[in-house]
Amino acid sequence: MHLPPPPPRPIKRQLDATILHFDYDCFYASVFEAETPTLRALPLAVQQKQIVVTCNYEARRRGLHKLQLIREARNICPDVVIVLGEDLTRFRNASKQLYSLLRAYSWNGKVERLGMDEVFMDISDIVEHNVGLLNHQDLGNSYFCLSKDDPTVGFTFDASTVAGYGYPEASNDKQCLDAQQHALHLRLRLGSHLAQHLRRQLDTQMGYTCTVGVSTNKLLAKLAGNLHKPNAQTTLLPPYAYAGDTNTDVDNVTSFIDAHEIRKIPGIGCKITEKLAAHVLGKTPEIETGLNYGATQEKITVGEARLHPGLSAEVLERVLGGPGTHRGIGHRIWDLLHGCDDTEVGQAREIPRQISIEDSYKRLDTIEKVVKELRMLSTSLIKRMHLDLLEDNDEEERNEQSNKDAQSSVVRKRWLAYPKTIRLSTRPRPGANPDISRNRSFARISRSTAMPSFVFSLKDSLEALTGRLVVETLVPLFRTLHPEKTGWNLSLVNVAATNMVDTASEGKGAVGRDISKMFRRQDDVLKQWRVEDVPDPVAQDEPKRGSEDFPTNSQQSREDDEMEWISDEENQGNAYRCEECGALMPVFAMVAHGRWHAHG
Numbered sequence: 001m002h003l004p005p006p007p008p009r010p011i012k013r014q015l016d017a018t019i020l021h022f023d024y025d026c027f028y029a030s031v032f033e034a035e036t037p038t039l040r041a042l043p044l045a046v047q048q049k050q051i052v053v054t055c056n057y058e059a060r061r062r063g064l065h066k067l068q069l070i071r072e073a074r075n076i077c078p079d080v081v082i083v084l085g086e087d088l089t090r091f092r093n094a095s096k097q098l099y100s101l102l103r104a105y106s107w108n109g110k111v112e113r114l115g116m117d118e119v120f121m122d123i124s125d126i127v128e129h130n131v132g133l134l135n136h137q138d139l140g141n142s143y144f145c146l147s148k149d150d151p152t153v154g155f156t157f158d159a160s161t162v163a164g165y166g167y168p169e170a171s172n173d174k175q176c177l178d179a180q181q182h183a184l185h186l187r188l189r190l191g192s193h194l195a196q197h198l199r200r201q202l203d204t205q206m207g208y209t210c211t212v213g214v215s216t217n218k219l220l221a222k223l224a225g226n227l228h229k230p231n232a233q234t235t236l237l238p239p240y241a242y243a244g245d246t247n248t249d250v251d252n253v254t255s256f257i258d259a260h261e262i263r264k265i266p267g268i269g270c271k272i273t274e275k276l277a278a279h280v281l282g283k284t285p286e287i288e289t290g291l292n293y294g295a296t297q298e299k300i301t302v303g304e305a306r307l308h309p310g311l312s313a314e315v316l317e318r319v320l321g322g323p324g325t326h327r328g329i330g331h332r333i334w335d336l337l338h339g340c341d342d343t344e345v346g347q348a349r350e351i352p353r354q355i356s357i358e359d360s361y362k363r364l365d366t367i368e369k370v371v372k373e374l375r376m377l378s379t380s381l382i383k384r385m386h387l388d389l390l391e392d393n394d395e396e397e398r399n400e401q402s403n404k405d406a407q408s409s410v411v412r413k414r415w416l417a418y419p420k421t422i423r424l425s426t427r428p429r430p431g432a433n434p435d436i437s438r439n440r441s442f443a444r445i446s447r448s449t450a451m452p453s454f455v456f457s458l459k460d461s462l463e464a465l466t467g468r469l470v471v472e473t474l475v476p477l478f479r480t481l482h483p484e485k486t487g488w489n490l491s492l493v494n495v496a497a498t499n500m501v502d503t504a505s506e507g508k509g510a511v512g513r514d515i516s517k518m519f520r521r522q523d524d525v526l527k528q529w530r531v532e533d534v535p536d537p538v539a540q541d542e543p544k545r546g547s548e549d550f551p552t553n554s555q556q557s558r559e560d561d562e563m564e565w566i567s568d569e570e571n572q573g574n575a576y577r578c579e580e581c582g583a584l585m586p587v588f589a590m591v592a593h594g595r596w597h598a599h600g
Contacts, residue, residue: 013242013253013340014216015184018191020121020198021213021221022102025230027117029056031094032083034207043077045070046085049360053085057230089387091116098208103348105198107148112346120218122345127190134159134186144193155197162189163196164212164233167224167256181238188214192235199233216240219341220253222266253339258303265302267336272320276300276333279319280308306337351417351500352388357381358425358494365489374474377495378466382455385497389416390458415456419497422469423448424477427492444492447477451497 024030028046033039033056043059045052052068062077073080085091095116102119103111107129110122130144142159145151157163177185195212202208212233213225224236241251257265263273277285277300286297305311317330326332335341357380364370390413425446452473455465474495482488577584580597 017124018127019221022119024117024210028054043080109348110345111348120345157193163192166237185238217341257339354498355384356496360492378469417500417502421499422451423496425494429489429491
């Protein structure tokens, strides 16, 4: 007896968020172009090792592309300008500056950086605020408010149209949408105008162009931004199907995502693509072995997989599940195939979650070479820690320190966070096959230990810190990963500072308060509540009733009483002296004193 298939899992698509995805155009090349504007008109390629890691659009127009060998690039375009991009410091600094500009426009702090050239931004609260300010009778003359506190900060725009491109290009008539989809259309239109404004700010203030996608979740926003490159933006327009929707014949999300290859969907990697393709094709797919290693030669689209007979979230759980996979992987992939993504945009962070430095090698098979590479990686790691985790003390604190040590000219710094753990990872190269070929492997092995405290010293030299870190920490970690002295060959080594713990600070979102700064500033903070004596400008020389110069009657009588208790032997007006012991006391104490003598 065959049981009927379970009912399809309902689509639970979020419609109340407005998400932007920024992708900087040719970021590595753009950093060099921002430093030297004359390079913008020339074919420019950025080199790491012997590979073109990126190139500008002028170079691409002449036939160059990513992951191309340098010698091939020179043959194709002899006048190409090649710059070295091994040192990532300039790229990290530029990424921070661009991120800071976008973050300054956020109200809810939900600005998440992905790598160095991508940023997600949740602008739901800004859009909702501006929807409430619209004059729906005159949308063409609208004003976008960028500040909750100052209504004059903003820009004018046409709220009846979409800024940039829309998908589909022939937009549906807004009057045909129901109330929920019409409200969604309005919010996405406002989101597109804010995206256009931010793109212009990135260009005019910093000289960088980018593409932007606008939708209701991170997945759709990222995919929509890829439709029109470079320096453009795309908004995925309604109608969107949602849970409980009875009219699902028209769903722009489904038609949009169905045309994408499975491998192009964020969250679906090589292994999942291979298993999905095998299930849809009914056979093991052929795998690419070149620079596009891991991709299947047969291109399976999302629509082909989603509409495959019998496919469901439960079936995907069986197909994709297994040892080492996350529980619920089938439901997660099923949602992605339908354009559903409930992951939220992360809160903006001043401190990175980890700092990772790595390099790849053709052959790394001796301990002497390993130690040399560990020293180079450790130097870069400590430099990055100083760059990302240190801040200058404020002016008041620097003045205090300069007073203590007038001879010192070093600018004092403080740690914003301490990484508790250091991790060493390697990627061993598989052994040779009988035909002398080698299988490619991306598997890494790792070991971690506590970060040594001496790394945080700001007095020791960089060379001294690096030497101790390699000898005392990294080499022992390497010995645990590879206890055999020979026989291994590494294709990658990674050193990472992880498990960040923020220090006490005055910044927003800090886990604690800097108590030293709090004590230094308490006089200024409490000044408005301090009670101080203010001299009376009237009759300064004339003694006042109740003052120290002229006491009141009650003050005078109280002072006289005190004088009776502390008077000396020459002032005995109301005092009594005991004949037995010679003690001087008030008259009312005579009886009690006599009783004391009577009892011995």
